[in-house]
Amino acid sequence: MSKWYHPTRLPGSGDTVEWRRSFISWPAPCNTYRVLARKELLSCIFERQQLHCASVGRSNVSFSELCLLDMATDPLVDAGLHFDELNKLRVLDPDVSQKTTELKEECKDFVEKIGQFQKIVGGLIEMVDELAKEAEKEKMKAIGARNLLKSVAKQRDAQQQQLQALIAEKRMQLERYRIEYEALSKVEAEQNEFIDQFMLQK
């Protein structure tokens, strides 16, 4: 927004008047001459107005009434020119200007709030992201653990199989030893029998 423009309410313009004019299309910056010219012009208009009032029978016409009159009729208003309280010529309706300022303030507030909101939301998102990451990590961990568990079962199977094979091997060895032991026991029995026989015969 341009600095030079201070939208002020025109004196006596009242609350009823709505001046709808977009402040987007601000006129080019005025110079002093133009303002002076405008003042001249208005005073001139005022004088004429006085005359006019006299002619219609009304003695006391206020400036604001004049402005109203002027609005309805004022070519200045038609031309999009206004005066503020300081009687400075303005392009924008001071009312509008004020509202705009309010709006601007509100907007500023809003932006601030939005900013704050964004910050909060950003923090939240970050936090959630982090949480998600954590969750993902944990999930992976869980999957890994589950797989590990599954493979452990498999591993155990394999191990069991291996151990079983080794056991079978040992069992075979044991069987061999058992047979050997039996054979030796038999030999012992035979020898004892032989000794007994021998003793008896002697």
Place this chain on the structure above:
Amino acid sequence: MRRDLEVDGEDHQILKWNLLTNETSVVVKLQEDIYPIDLHWFPKTIAGKKQALAEIFALTSTDGKFHLLSKTGRIEKSVEAHRGAVLASRWNYDGTALITAGEDGQIKIWSKSGMLRSTLAQQGCPVYSVAWAPDSDRILYTFGRQLVIKPLQPSSKSLQWKAHDGIILKVDWNSVNDLILSGGEDCKCKVWDSYGRPLYSTAPHDYPVTSVAWAPDGEVFAMGSFNTLRLCDKTGWSYALEKPNTGSLFSLAWSADGTQLAGACGNGQVIFAHIVEQRWEWKNFEITLTKRRTMQVRNVLNEAVDTLEFRDRVIKASLSHGHLVVATALQCLVYSSKNWNTPLIFDLKEATVSLILQAERHFLLVDGGGINVYSYEGRLVSTPKFPSMRTDILNTKTVSLSNDTIAVRDKTDEKVIYLFDAQTGKSIADGKPLIHKMDVMEIALDHCGPSNDRKIALIDKNNDLYLTSVRRLGKEQSMHKIGSMVHTIAWNDSANILCGIQDTQFTVWYYPSVVFVDKDLLPNTLFTKDGSEFSSTPHILNYTGTQVTLRRSDGSLVYSVMPPYATMLHEYTGSARWEEALCLCHFAKDQALWACLAGMAMANRELNTAETAYAAIREVDKVQYIKFIKDLPSKESSLAHTLLFSGQVQEAEATLLQAGLIYQAIQVHIDLFNWDRALELAVKHKTHVDTVLAYRQKFLQNFRKEETNKHFLQYSEGVEVDWEKIQSKIEMELAKERERAANSSVRSSVASHR
């Protein structure tokens, strides 16, 4: 000796391990496009003679080439051999040919320099493995689920049989025991003989059998599968099982001395295995190889334990006859069972001892260089040699040692057995080897008695057991069959008693030499026992004292004890204590023992004892004959009749003729109805022709036959048969003999008086 082992891999490297020092070195880094598959060293036995050619090896790769590399890793030659990968390559045993097999199903033979000789076979599926026969004139290869033995001669028929239920992945053929080993995807490992007959099949494993390998001495084999390494005896039973975490074992290789094993693992490692826990037993000693270089000796009688430490690996050991002989990689150590502290040590020329045999007086070492006989004092006694000797294939079945004799069966002609004097290393019987009519599978010399009575027992291809004398002294060799369906035999260490497994019977030949004296007695001298307790095809390990040790086909040791009488009887008769021998037989009341005594007495011409013994076994005819021999007037004729008793007609005749007893010789032939020879003798000596003719006539009359023999017809024309005359002539001859005998006995008694 080759102490190096090389292994290749996917990383294009060939590594070498020195088995003595366990050092590893990279031989060569191959080019990136060569993926080696298989590797085989040039055979060592031949290489020893030609050093320049010695150190090369063949390497096959996935791009269808094989490469010949030198020891240093330089590629000497690369040959485009197959389409697709070359899966296997093997040198033959004399190093003259290389065989390669490829994914394209072709088998090609190459010369040593890498020139194609021929394409031996072509088939529709990849050949995963090949192996040479021990004689290098046949090859064995895989054909899907089948095994094929193909002779190199194109005209000969090949042998093909279905061996497995899955694709066969690996085969091996041992040169010592001539057995085939195969492993396949049906998770089984099988042993076959060279005729394709199944000998053993393992129970299915959990995973396919990816590799098999015979130990060089053919006693054990190794088998690899996924996370599995198994060591088995050649008869199939398993010594040990290992479950290393290695993945599949793709390839296995033994070190030349058969003590170490290397395997290429699926996870890129190389596994090394050593054989430990070998055990030897003799009488009251029990020796265990606890570590590679440590032995533990346990005396069972007093529980004394000795530990023997060696400088390097123990390769072979033998415990027998009161001595322990240990061959390590560099030395030979001889311990006496009386003293385990101070061994006798001598260095070995050739490092790889493949066989140790012991006798009472000396022992025999077989290594790459030859057969050496050493005394227990460490002195080299002799080194027998014969042409075409290949020492790497000798085993306990083909070599036998006794105190004075060494017997070796030839490999090129399995009918031939070379016999050497153990003291001099010279060949017995003027270098003429013993030749049997069949291929000989196993030989065994007896250990006891004088060296002139040395006997050799042999089992031939038909599983018949023969006995023959080693020192024939110019006589014709006489092989006596003493058993059939015999699988395994062993001589006793203290007496000439033979034991064996005959069909399903466990048989002991108490006195096998009885066949040389009285063949009919042989069945009586046997001791048989039901062998079913030993299961099928047991193997006799030894026969020490009265105890026989057998190994059943499932690997368990069983023992059998014989009565001690036979050994005692041998002892008595060996020292001519006949009275005691008789006492023993009376005491034991065993027919077999009496039969043995009868045989022994006859062999020693101890007629009185023989008479008693024959009477005890109720051989009346023989008792009578012995009585007749005893009554004979002269020594010569009694000797002749003793010879005749054991069926040696020619010797008997020679004895009689030498003593001038022509009539007696003729009479012997007449009694044997040996008419032609009787007439021949009579005509030759111009006496008793009429006697022969008279007896012939009588014989023909008794049998109501006509004379058809030309000689008799010819001589009967001019001769008059007069029985009275003949009788008187015979009387005269007998009187003459009696007279002579009396004279000689008087002479000898006079001589003894003086």
